Amino acid sequence: MARNKNEPKLALTRERILDEAVAFADVHGVDALVMRKLAEQLGAGTMSLYNHVANKDEMIEGMVDVVSGEIDHPADGDEWRSAMRASAASAHAVLVSHKWAAAEWTRRRPGPNRLRYMDAILRTLTEAGLRPEVVYHGYHAITMHIVGFTIQELGYLDMPIGVDLEDLAAGFLGGLETSNMPHLAQHVRDHAGDDDHGDEFSWLLDLILDGLERSSRA
Amino acid sequence: MARNKNEPKLALTRERILDEAVAFADVHGVDALVMRKLAEQLGAGTMSLYNHVANKDEMIEGMVDVVSGEIDHPADGDEWRSAMRASAASAHAVLVSHKWAAAEWTRRRPGPNRLRYMDAILRTLTEAGLRPEVVYHGYHAITMHIVGFTIQELGYLDMPIGVDLEDLAAGFLGGLETSNMPHLAQHVRDHAGDDDHGDEFSWLLDLILDGLERSSRA
DNA sequence: ACCTGAACACCGTTCAAGT
DNA sequence: ACCTGAACACCGTTCAAGT
Numbered sequence: 001m002a003r004n005k006n007e008p009k010l011a012l013t014r015e016r017i018l019d020e021a022v023a024f025a026d027v028h029g030v031d032a033l034v035m036r037k038l039a040e041q042l043g044a045g046t047m048s049l050y051n052h053v054a055n056k057d058e059m060i061e062g063m064v065d066v067v068s069g070e071i072d073h074p075a076d077g078d079e080w081r082s083a084m085r086a087s088a089a090s091a092h093a094v095l096v097s098h099k100w101a102a103a104e105w106t107r108r109r110p111g112p113n114r115l116r117y118m119d120a121i122l123r124t125l126t127e128a129g130l131r132p133e134v135v136y137h138g139y140h141a142i143t144m145h146i147v148g149f150t151i152q153e154l155g156y157l158d159m160p161i162g163v164d165l166e167d168l169a170a171g172f173l174g175g176l177e178t179s180n181m182p183h184l185a186q187h188v189r190d191h192a193g194d195d196d197h198g199d200e201f202s203w204l205l206d207l208i209l210d211g212l213e214r215s216s217r218a
Numbered sequence: 219m220a221r222n223k224n225e226p227k228l229a230l231t232r233e234r235i236l237d238e239a240v241a242f243a244d245v246h247g248v249d250a251l252v253m254r255k256l257a258e259q260l261g262a263g264t265m266s267l268y269n270h271v272a273n274k275d276e277m278i279e280g281m282v283d284v285v286s287g288e289i290d291h292p293a294d295g296d297e298w299r300s301a302m303r304a305s306a307a308s309a310h311a312v313l314v315s316h317k318w319a320a321a322e323w324t325r326r327r328p329g330p331n332r333l334r335y336m337d338a339i340l341r342t343l344t345e346a347g348l349r350p351e352v353v354y355h356g357y358h359a360i361t362m363h364i365v366g367f368t369i370q371e372l373g374y375l376d377m378p379i380g381v382d383l384e385d386l387a388a389g390f391l392g393g394l395e396t397s398n399m400p401h402l403a404q405h406v407r408d409h410a411g412d413d414d415h416g417d418e419f420s421w422l423l424d425l426i427l428d429g430l431e432r433s434s435r436a
Numbered sequence: 437a438c439c440t441g442a443a444c445a446c447c448g449t450t451c452a453a454g455t
Numbered sequence: 456a457c458c459t460g461a462a463c464a465c466c467g468t469t470c471a472a473g474t
Contacts, residue, residue, distance in 0.1 A: 045459040121402035148366025183340035207429040263440040
């Protein structure tokens with residue numbers, strides 16, 4: 001998908017680089033993200049990128065922060081649990097739409113957008129009147145749920161498209177049945193009948209939110 | 219740390235390769251794991267490794283499965299929550315002792331040891347008499363907690379050793395204070411006074427286990 | 437069946453030279 | 456201040472040749 005050669009050459013900026021890199025990773029995955037190819041995509045020399053990003057790692061940090069910027073913060077006026085549910089749903093949707101991002105999220109340092117998002121969650125929990133220890137633990141529980149759940153879910157979703165899922169599952173199941181893992185075989189079968197991951201995401205989130213509420217009032 | 223040259227050359231096996239690779243990653247991280255260096259460590263030619271592993275990715279899958287094999291399964295006779303707590307604590311300890319493993323866990327296909335572990339957790343939940351939907355969701359919640367929590371925790375622990383943590387935290391905090399993120403600044407301060415991650419791990423696990431119990435009886 | 441060095445393809449990044 | 460091609464260092468893996 002080469003850029004239109006008649007178009008006047010756009011100035012190379014950090015923002016353009018990050019946006020193009022995110023778009024590329026969305027389609028091909030981060031593993032396929034290569035500096036030479038990215039530069040080509042932008043109609044620039046490879047080394048020009050390094051005038052705007054320090055190196056590839058720092059660039060990926062920037063990409064994660066671009067994604068962080070797409071997440072809706074919990075709304076101010078709402079009851080704290082509805083506000084958290086809405087924001088978590090937004091974060092979940094954003095991470096699902098950038099499938100590479102959840103895994104990077106866990107191992108990159110937070111940039112400005114993500115720091116602001118962290119602060120907004122902590123503010124919501126604090127202003128809900130939860131006890132300080134519950135705010136502290138609850139923050140970890142909630143953020144862990146958002147990215148941990150999404151990573152697990154994407155592991156299942158990330159099957160190559162062309163494959164016959166029936167065959168794949170059948171073969172996998174056959175192996176399990178014959179190797180004395182009946183409960184795992186049942187679980188895999190259950191997965192086949194359940195594609196509404198959004199539902200499970202909020203079911204577990206509610207479990208956590210209600211637990212926090214209960215433990216803070218106790 | 220070269221191998222003793224007087225020692226008779228040990229036969230190269232898949233098991234020896236995986237063990238050495240795990241030990242290497244424990245010390246230097248997976249990013250530093252390089253086929254040439256690993257072969258050297260084993261006193262073999264680089265290409266000899268490929269007689270026992272298909273390629274580097276498949277080798278890392280094998281490494282994760284070696285780690286999976288170190289985890290204690292939930293014990294049969296115990297009350298289901300105590301059994302799960304003990305097994306989760308074991309998994310947590312194992313993942314902490316192989317700091318690279320949690321991140322790989324989320325993006326590698328499960329090998330035999332991990333499949334057995336998955337089956338054991340599902341069996342425990344099923345035999346506890348929980349409703350099938352609660353087993354299904356609960357399995358995801360528990361496994362998500364174990365690896366998700368550990369990944370987050372290691373992100374904090376993974377600071378380079380030589381650095382002055384006081385200075386680092388102070389500089390980081392300063393930036394936060396002046397950039398209108400008081401709640402995040404407070405949270406970072408709270409982290410400084412809390413190094414007992416094991417406690418928080420079980421606190422959140424209990425929140426989940428109790429929530430499952432309650433929701434299954436409802 | 438297992439071992440291995442040479443060679444290849446690929447990729448991040450340094451350098452020196454441009455504007 | 457920004458751009459860039461050539462070159463270097465590094466690394467996974469193929470190949471062909473050994474035992």
